Amino acid sequence: MSYRMPEPGSRRTASFDPQVQPVLPSVPLPALPPECLRLDYIREAFQRPVDWQVEPLFAQAFAPGGPSYAQARQAAVLMPLVQREAGLHVLFTRRAAHLHHHAGQISFPGGRIESSDNGPVAAALRETREEIGVERRFVHLIGTQPTLLTTTGFLMTPVVGELLPGFHIQADEAEVAEVFEVPLAVLLDPGRHVLHRMESSLGHGRCYFAIPWESHFIWGATAILIRNFYHFLAAAQGLAVPAAAGVLDDQSASGPAGQAAFPRP
Structure with missing residues (x-):
């Protein structure tokens, strides 16, 4: 399901094309059992302690401290779950092409936490x-997930919530080019998660996950939050997930002492 807005007259893109960057081999992860994709299971998982870890390849982006955290701007996004006859879906937006940050990219609804907001949940709902x-x-609020430090200097807190029957989409055309839904089973299928590598003109590497779906390319911070959601539900189910579920043994993808030589997503 898609709610498409009129296209703006101009279009900004990333400084590189994320869809054509080289693909890195990554550790295969087990599929989630179908029951993990049900709304009642997700609600129950958030109501009990779950011992889980964020995506290992980007763990440093979830570790608080340092000057990057002190200077970051606080933000929050809503991960909206929608119950359809065919199963759970997740709602996304495609950002307007003229925006300064992440123009034209796929994201969750959300934005900066304002001084008038009572924390990240209130900000995610307002946005x-x-x-x-x-x-x-x-x-209907379900829970929150760990805060991610993005390369654009935002501390992004994801808020998971269910959109109740009767909701209506009326997108702000100044910010949103399209609103669409993707089946949760597609997003949380680790076989669809592709790890890319990009080399900058300065010789610094960067890697990022991507989840292609139909004409959409979900990547970067949004893909990492989805990847985290997979790890959370896998741990809630007791699945054995490799501790180093990132790049396979590839010297071209490693820095000193075998550490991944890529900055944050």
Whole structure:
């Protein structure tokens, strides 16, 4: 399901094309059992302690401390789950092409935490209403996930919530080019997660996960939050996931002492 907005007159893109960068071999992960993709299971998992770890390849982006954290801007996003007859879906936005940050990219509704917001949950709900017109009364909160430090200097807190029947999409055309849904089973299928590598003109490497779906290319911070959601549900189910579920043994992808030579996503 997609709600497409009129295209703006201009279009900004990333300084490189994320879809054509080299692919790195990565450790295969086990598939989640179908019951993990049910709304009742997800609700229950958030109501009990789950011993889990964030995506290992980007663990440093979730470790607080240092000057990058002190200077970062606080932000929050809503990961909206939508129950459809065919199963759970996740709602995304495609950002307008003229925006300064992440123009044209796929993201969750959200944005900067304002001084008037009572924390990340309130900010995620406010931004969701402002961006796509979904009122607070149509969002059933489920829980939060670890805060991610992005390369653009945002400390992004993901808030997981269910969109209740009767919600209506009315996107802000100044910020959102399209609103669409992707089946949760597609997003949490680790066989669809592709690890890319990009080399900058300065010789610094960067890697990122991507999840292609139809005409959409979900990558970067959004893909990492999805990857984290996989790890959380896998741990809740008791699945054995490799501790180093990142790059396979590839000297071209490693720095000193075998550490991944890539900055944050």
